[in-house]
Amino acid sequence: MLKRDLISILREHFSGKGVSPDRLEDIMMSSLNVPDFFNSVCEAFRVSSEELGSFLVSQGFGDIVSRARASDSLSTPDTKGLDVGVALSPQPLRSPFPEIFTIECSPGLESSVPFSSQQHKLLTEIVNHIQQTASQDIFFKLYREDVCSYHDRFLETDGKLIDAYLQKHFTNGYPRYVVSSGIGANEQWTHFMAMVHNKDVKRRCTWIVIDSPVQLDRIPQDATKENTVFLEFSRSGETQETVKTHEFTSRDMKRIVFTNNGPLFDLGKRDGNLILGFPDAVPGRFGRNITPIMLAPLYVVRQDTKKIWASIQEAINRFNPALPDSLPLQLAQFVYVHQRLNRVNHCYVGSSGDEALLAMSDELVQLWNEGVNKEGNDMLMCRYFGQPRDSHTVIEGILANRKTKMAIFLMHKQEDFYIMPKFVQEIIDPINPDHAGLRYGQDDFLLAQANYERFKECMPVIKIEMMGDLSYGHGAILGQLWQDFVACYAKILDIDPGSNPEVRVVRDRSDRYLHSEKELKKRLRHWQALFFNALLQLKMY
Numbered sequence: 318m319l320k321r322d323l324i325s326i327l328r329e330h331f332s333g334k335g336v337s338p339d340r341l342e343d344i345m346m347s348s349l350n351v352p353d354f355f356n357s358v359c360e361a362f363r364v365s366s367e368e369l370g371s372f373l374v375s376q377g378f379g380d381i382v383s384r385a386r387a388s389d390s391l392s393t394p395d396t397k398g399l400d401v402g403v404a405l406s407p408q409p410l411r412s413p414f415p416e417i418f419t420i421e422c423s424p425g426l427e428s429s430v431p432f433s434s435q436q437h438k439l440l441t442e443i444v445n446h447i448q449q450t451a452s453q454d455i456f457f458k459l460y461r462e463d464v465c466s467y468h469d470r471f472l473e474t475d476g477k478l479i480d481a482y483l484q485k486h487f488t489n490g491y492p493r494y495v496v497s498s499g500i501g502a503n504e505q506w507t508h509f510m511a512m513v514h515n516k517d518v519k520r521r522c523t524w525i526v527i528d529s530p531v532q533l534d535r536i537p538q539d540a541t542k543e544n545t546v547f548l549e550f551s552r553s554g555e556t557q558e559t560v561k562t563h564e565f566t567s568r569d570m571k572r573i574v575f576t577n578n579g580p581l582f583d584l585g586k587r588d589g590n591l592i593l594g595f596p597d598a599v600p601g602r603f604g605r606n607i608t609p610i611m612l613a614p615l616y617v618v619r620q621d622t623k624k625i626w627a628s629i630q631e632a633i634n635r636f637n638p639a640l641p642d643s644l645p646l647q648l649a650q651f652v653y654v655h656q657r658l659n660r661v662n663h664c665y666v667g668s669s670g671d672e673a674l675l676a677m678s679d680e681l682v683q684l685w686n687e688g689v690n691k692e693g694n695d696m697l698m699c700r701y702f703g704q705p706r707d708s709h710t711v712i713e714g715i716l717a718n719r720k721t722k723m724a725i726f727l728m729h730k731q732e733d734f735y736i737m738p739k740f741v742q743e744i745i746d747p748i749n750p751d752h753a754g755l756r757y758g759q760d761d762f763l764l765a766q767a768n769y770e771r772f773k774e775c776m777p778v779i780k781i782e783m784m785g786d787l788s789y790g791h792g793a794i795l796g797q798l799w800q801d802f803v804a805c806y807a808k809i810l811d812i813d814p815g816s817n818p819e820v821r822v823v824r825d826r827s828d829r830y831l832h833s834e835k836e837l838k839k840r841l842r843h844w845q846a847l848f849f850n851a852l853l854q855l856k857m858y
Contacts, residue, residue, distance in 0.1 A: 336598050337455065355381070402429035403437050405650050406642070410779075413635035413644060417794050419782045420644070422651055423773040430654055440650070440809075447646060447808045451639040454808075456815065460603040460800060461633050467607040468626040475593050475609065476616060479573060482591045483546070483617070486571045491521050492546040496536060497614045499550035500528045500558045502601030505683045506611040508676035509792045514618055524618050529558035530565045547572040548617060550610050552595040554579020573617075575609050602684055603800055603815060606633075620789065628790050632797035638805055645801035648779065652723065653809050655777035656696055661723045665715050665772075666700040667707055668727040669765040673787050675703050678727050681799045688803045688814035696723075704765040712768060719775040726769045729783040731758040 325338075359369050370382045406426035412419050424430070432440075451457055483490040497507050504526055511524040525535055536545070547570055551559045554576040563572070563584050574585035574592045585592040596608055605611050606629055615622050638646050655661065666682055668674040678700040685698040701711050715722050737757075745755040772778045783791055807814040 399431035399433055401432050401434050401437060403432050404429055405654065406647060408642065410644065410647060410651075411642065414632070414794050416784060417791055418784060420780065422777070422779045424777065426647060426651065431658065440654070443809055444646065444650065447805065448639050448641070448643070451637065454638075456804060456807075456813075457638065459599055459815075460606050460804075464606040464633065465626050465630050468612065468622060471609065471612055472616070472622070475613070478591060478593065479613070479617060482571075482573060487544070487546070491619075492571070492617075493544035494523050494525060494536065494540045495546055495548065495614060495617050496525045496527060497548045497550070498527050498559055498562045499610065500556060501683065501687070502604060503550035503552075503556070503559070503610050504528055505602070505680050506605045506792075506796060507614055508679065509673050509787075509796075510611065510615060510620075510789060512673040512676060513787060513789055513792065514620065520618070522618055524614060527562065530562045533562065533565065542567060542570055545571065546617070548575070548614055549573070549581060549585075550575045550613075551579070551581050552577055552597075552601065552608075554581035554583075556581070560584065573613070575613065602687055603804070605796055605800070615789075625789050625793050628793035629797055632794045636797055636801045638801065638808075643801075643805075645798060646805045648802045649805035649809055651777070651779070653806060655723060659723075659777070660721055661777075662695055662697065662721050663715070663723070664696055664698040665711075665722060665724040666698055666727070667724060667765065667768060667772075668700070668703050669729055669731065669761045670703040670705065671729055671731050671761070671787075674727050674729055674783070675700065677792070677795055678703075680796055681725070681803075684799050684803045684814075689807050689810065689812050692810075692812055694810055694812065698725075704761065704768060708764070708768060716771065716775055722776050724769075724772045724776060724778045726765065726772070726778065726780045727783070728762060728765050728769070728780065729787065730762045 355366065355369070359366050362369070373379065373382050404427050409425045409427055410420045410422050447454075480490065483492065486492075497504065497511070499507075507524075507526050511526050514520060514524050523537070527533060527535055547563075547566070549559055549563060549572060552575075554560075560580050563574075563581065568588045570588075572585065572588065572590040574581060574590045575595060576582045576585065576592065577594050577597070582592060584590075593609065593613075596604075599608055601608075601610075606626075612622060612626075615625065636645050637643060652664075664685075666678045668678050682698050682700050690697055701707050715724075741757065743757050745752060745757070745760075747753055747755065769778065769780055781795075783795075803814055
């Protein structure tokens with residue numbers, strides 16, 4: 318078949334990249350406009366959609382038929398013919414990790430939602446298909462399968478090379494500062510973990526995350542070439558923010574470079590750095606579990622990565638899309654249904670003002686906007702400044718246009734404060750006696766809660782509240798929820814959440830712009846020289 322021939326040709330030409338035939342087939346199918354294909358075949362053979370559908374199902378191509386019918390009917394918001402009221406679930410949302418987070422949504426899953434009979438039937442078929450095929454789905458398997466095995470292999474291979482490098486260059490193998498450099502998928506998972514690490518007053522090193530050269534000023538002044546190691550991440554080796562960070566720092570910096578090729582690979586080779594590779598098959602933003610982007614820095618700062626990966630595996634088990642009450646799949650349905658019913662074009666991601674929560678919110682925002690906010694699925698997910706600043710900058714505009722908006726709140730009663738000025742009081746000294754007894758940190762949560770209550774009155778909302786002191790376990794489990802939620806939503810829409818063509822366009826163009834800037838300055842210097850020569854000639858006469 319043509320599809321199989323093309324897959325064979327691609328794999329033969331790009332051999333050694335580790336991309337399986339199933340993954341290529343998944344890419345082809347999710348890139349294909351299935352309704353157009355289905356309808357065009359019906360037209361070519363002059364057969365009805367029912368006849369073609371029956372034949373394809375009998376030949377084992379039922380997934381194409383389901384995709385065609387579902388995509389055709391669900392791709393356009395439909396608020397007409399809402400002839401039934403249906404609950405998305407008989408039970409409200411439930412957290413499989415109540416010690417880590419609680420979750421609720423408004424309206425509740427058990428609340429009646431207006432549907433057309435046809436759309437409800439199709440959505441039910443899609444959800445059933447996702448559940449029935451989840452264990453064999455090639456995309457789910459890419460980032461959910463064998464994660465602990467990957468962890469153990471990393472420690473036995475790259476981990477030993479890293480240990481040898483650190484022992485060679487640092488006393489007792491411990492740098493004072495660890496700087497992880499990357500952008501997008503290569504840094505989104507590290508911000509929260511670095512903040513948890515740096516709150517530990519007993520830590521032996523400080524972990525700094527930077528996205529581009531302009532953030533090099535985050536590195537403390539006492540950092541030197543002797544006490545600092547850079548960890549640089551770019552699978553393609555072409556990400557200019559990461560390349561330029563390398564080029565703006567001394568050649569003899571200690572570095573461990575994670576890349577497969579490109580300018581970053583050449584820089585690492587030129588400067589005698591330790592160069593380690595990336596698995597090729599895993600899409601970047603879903604590479605948290607089985608690439609070095611989060612594991613390597615956690616390993617270098619000497620955290621218990623085995624325990625963290627065990628938490629990830631437990632989250633994989635409990636968030637399994639095949640389960641009848643799978644939380645990620647329920648979230649995907651909730652967002653999808655209310656998005657379509659209300660023609661939602663913007664999802665506000667709000668949180669109490671803890672910087673770690675803002676970083677965790679960014680993980681979801683990046684996954685969503687690069688993964689599924691494309692191909693006509695116009696719902697941008699945005700995190701702004703966090704509470705309380707959002708209340709005085711963006712909330713008015715969102716609530717004033719509530720009919721096309723949705724919100725997700727990520728909140729935490731912050732009590733894990735380690736370093737504060739001595740004049741900060743744990744218990745408030747209020748002018749309003751009704752506020753007596755308020756503890757430091759609770760005000761931030763309560764101000765965010767007030768916004769959540771108002772949003773509930775105006776639009777569909779999801780609220781996730783983190784429990785206890787923020788920890789690596791929170792990062793491991795919520796990060797898995799974000800991945801599974803976005804992947805399940807992508808399955809409903811039949812979108813490939815692993816592709817990012819626009820990012821690639823900008824990345825390729827960045828190199829040309831940097832080159833153009835050099836040429837522009839060269840021409841400017843040339844014209845300046847001509848101008849001053851002309852002035853000298855005039856002065857001579």
